[in-house]
Amino acid sequence: MSQPSEKSLGRVRKLVDAYTNKSGTTTHPNDEVREAVELGLAKNIDEIGRPLCPCRFYPDKQEEIKHRTWVCPCDDMQVYKYCHCLLFVKEDGNPITEYLPEGHDGLEVYGVVKDPTPDLGRVLKHKAEEREIERRQRQS
Numbered sequence: 254m255s256q257p258s259e260k261s262l263g264r265v266r267k268l269v270d271a272y273t274n275k276s277g278t279t280t281h282p283n284d285e286v287r288e289a290v291e292l293g294l295a296k297n298i299d300e301i302g303r304p305l306c307p308c309r310f311y312p313d314k315q316e317e318i319k320h321r322t323w324v325c326p327c328d329d330m331q332v333y334k335y336c337h338c339l340l341f342v343k344e345d346g347n348p349i350t351e352y353l354p355e356g357h358d359g360l361e362v363y364g365v366v367k368d369p370t371p372d373l374g375r376v377l378k379h380k381a382e383e384r385e386i387e388r389r390q391r392q393s
């Protein structure tokens with residue numbers, strides 16, 4: 254499997270350090286999980302210039318980055334503090350799910366996982382309603 258450039262990997266590691274502090278989350282306790290996501294983000298920087306979330310499929314990555322929905326830290330993270338790649342999680346490795354809307358996959362998989370640092374992160378929480386409308390449209 255090809256490796257990303259050191260430059261992009263360094264950029265991702267800086268982003269991850271800064272964002273864990275800012276959001277009050279930690280990286281996954283299993284280093285293999287953290288590393289796989291970081292490598293995926295760095296490869297996307299090499300390929301398209303942005304840290305597009307590596308845990309999703311995109312028919313057209315260039316088209317996708319015209320809006321920032323899945324550029325890390327993605328809207329799900331900034332609105333709900335939920336990281337479906339398990340990069341930004343609680344110390345036990347579980348993603349925070351307590352702010353997710355009813356019916357969201359994350360709640361169904363992990364149940365309600367409380368946020369240990371509710372005063373940090375969620376800078377786009379005011380967009381929760383808009384985000385939920387988009388999610389329902391994608392499902393229909």
Ligand code: SF4
Pocket residue numbers: 290305306307308323324325326327328329330335336337338339340341
């Ligand atoms: S789910 Fe969001 S926050 Fe988590 S790695 Fe992907 S883009 Fe980043």
